[in-house]
Amino acid sequence: MKKLTVNAKTKNYDITIKEGLIAEILDYLQQDKKKFLITNNTLEKLYPDLVSSFENKIVIKDGEEYKNFETFEFIINELLKRKIERKDLILALGGGVVGDLAGFAAASVLRGVNFVQIPTTLLSQVDSSVGGKTGFNTKYGKNLIGAFYQPESVLIDTNFLKTLPVREIKTGLGEVVKYSFIEKNCSDDEKIHLSKYLDEADSNNLDFKEIIYRSVALKASVVSKDEKEAGLRAVLNFGHTFAHSIETITNYKKFTHGEAVAMGMKLAFELSYNLNFINKEYLDYAFNLIDKFNLAPVYKIECDKDEYINIMKSDKKVSNSKIRLVLPTSKGEVKIFDNIKEDDIKKVL
Ligand SMILES: NC(=O)c1ccc[n+]([C@@H]2O[C@H](COP(=O)([O-])OP(=O)(O)OC[C@H]3O[C@@H](n4cnc5c(N)ncnc54)[C@H](O)[C@@H]3O)[C@@H](O)[C@H]2O)c1
Ligand SMILES: [Zn+2]
Structure with a gap:
């Protein structure tokens, strides 16, 4: 296991890198905090046990073209419909698209709910899950709406890479x-x-x-x-x-x-x-x-x-x-x- 800390001005948080961290993610679920998992339909198919172990899950469509206002609105509405509270936790399971959208939803809903990044692509593990840039695309350009909002922690399980296409x-x-x-x-x-x-x-x-x-x-x-x-x-x-x-x-x-x-x-x-x-x-x-x-x-x-x-x-x-x-x-x-x-x-x- 490797661990490091990000000391950003707005928050300090840990990044944990470990093969097989998913099992611990499942343990993590045993804690009493109410959790909302945000993921996409591809990950739901690839990791059915993990995804179905969450009572509150929000599954978005897979693809950069869905990193838009409509999906953001869908996520926010789902969170509010299920009565998310400020003390709850949002988990982002997926690549950069899920992470950026879920992060911005976490930054916005109730003016900020804590969130954890569980990046599943190499790009999101080495880049997008760290640093707190969140947001979505508009017809005027990519990532033009968003916020800097740091996660509570970043959990990187290298086992996710086993299902990731070579490209x-x-x-x-x-x-x-x-x-x-x-x-x-x-x-x-x-x-x-x-x-x-x-x-x-x-x-x-x-x-x-x-x-x-x-x-x-x-x-x-x-x-x-x-x-x-x-x-x-x-x-x-x-x-x-x-x-x-x-x-x-x-x-x-x-x-x-x-x-x-x-x-x-x-x-x-x-x-x-x-x-x-x-x-x-x-x-x-x-x-x-x-x-x-x-x-x-x-x-x-x-x-x-x-x-x-x-x-x-x-x-x-x-x-x-x-x-x-x-x-x-x-x-x-x-x-x-x-x-x-x-x-x-x-x-x-
Ligand atoms: N916030 C930041 O600092 C930052 C930095 C770089 C990129 N980004 C953003 O990240 C996005 C790109 O991220 P990405 O490359 O992860 O793309 P992505 O999220 O679209 O994921 C790529 C594909 O891999 C699939 N996938 C994810 N995990 C998988 C797994 N374990 N096994 C099999 N398939 C899996 C996804 O469903 C998707 O089809 C862009 O929207 C970009 O703007 C953000
Ligand atoms: Zn890049």
């Missing part, structure tokens, strides 16, 4: 590799750094407990220093401004989020190299690491470059309509730039 594992690995490229910004503690570990890892036989631990520790370190993205937390968006355009242009259908991030990181590395921020050796290293885990199916897409740039500008992380880019500057380190010329960006697209 979903890879999308999580996209974020894991991202952490390795920003590890020095996140923490000086080499024991939680990922790059050396990933360099030596056998890509067909990964120790997920270790990978998740290091990823979460790196993210927790950033969140502890900058919970609400006033500065440092932006480094977590490495690869994401490009990814946002790639996902939008391809209607979120062609690539998974992690694939788009891996493609975005390659573009960021190429741009950094063109601008002389990094040398050829580091550029090659980065491409090889991304390819070792087979994360980016391609990295340039056929598209109108002006459209690509316009979407980059519409990213909500943009400040004063300038494109804000997180670019690598040395091994394991990135910097945030607001002044990269559009022509230089276009050259790598």
